[in-house]
């Protein structure tokens with residue numbers, strides 16, 4: 001507990017990152033509640049992926065604080081940081097499956113690479129998580145190229161959770177899927193996250209998906225979080241910018257800024 005409120009799983013304060021003259025993150029403050037789903041919304045190029053990459057340690061921010069379970073990850077020893085980051089699973093936007101590996105090795109890639117599991121145990125674990133995302137164990141022997149887009153997404157989801165992470169990032173989980181398959185994937189995301197008791201942080205442009213997979217939404221604009229509230233309210237938040245974005249309307253404060 002901190003100041004009488006529950007400790008956030010992830011806490012960002014004053015996160016700043018510039019690329020050349022471009023200030024992409026300009027003081028991002030965000031609390032991601034433990035065992036909740038949070039979605040970051042924002043226009044293309046607004047810094048959603050950069051925020052997630054900073055948390056994952058793939059990009060070093062210029063300034064600010066990133067805490068996971070109350071621990072300052074930017075200022076902890078490298079080995080300790082590695083351990084904290086190992087507890088994060090990630091579903092990449094395009095699945096990012098390795099074409100040359102069968103599905104089961106893709107699913108348990110991290111566990112195998114870190115020698116945390118034998119190959120026989122990895123096959124069993126792959127079959128188990130494939131089952132959790134609605135795929136038969138036999139799919140484990142196929143190669144990614146042999147799968148439909150929806151199946152690839154399921155495999156990518158299985159891979160994101162195979163190491164039983166306590167935080168999972170989802171980057172555009174429904175992109176490229178038909179609306180029904182998108183809804184199926186969202187249902188699976190909710191199921192697997194709940195089963196793990198994990199904290200989910202997502203990025204999506206798909207408002208129906210945001211409402212399904214997240215409890216809380218946060219909107220990033222001009223490098224800062226400008227609104228946070230219940231995902232169920234998206235489109236009817238009373239915040240003109242958020243509602244314009246959620247409804248995909250051309251006219252509104254965001255458009256007016258573009259015209260300036």
Ligand SMILES: Nc1ncnc2c1ncn2[C@@H]1O[C@H](COP(=O)(O)OP(=O)(O)OP(=O)(O)O)[C@@H](O)[C@H]1O
Pocket residue numbers: 019024042043044045046047048049050051
């Ligand atoms: N490694 C990098 N080097 C230089 N510029 C970068 C780098 N990574 C991101 N950027 C820039 O930072 C800005 C934010 O990028 P980011 O990928 O976070 O956007 P996003 O909000 O995730 O957008 P989208 O919804 O289109 O995926 C963009 O202008 C991008 O060009």
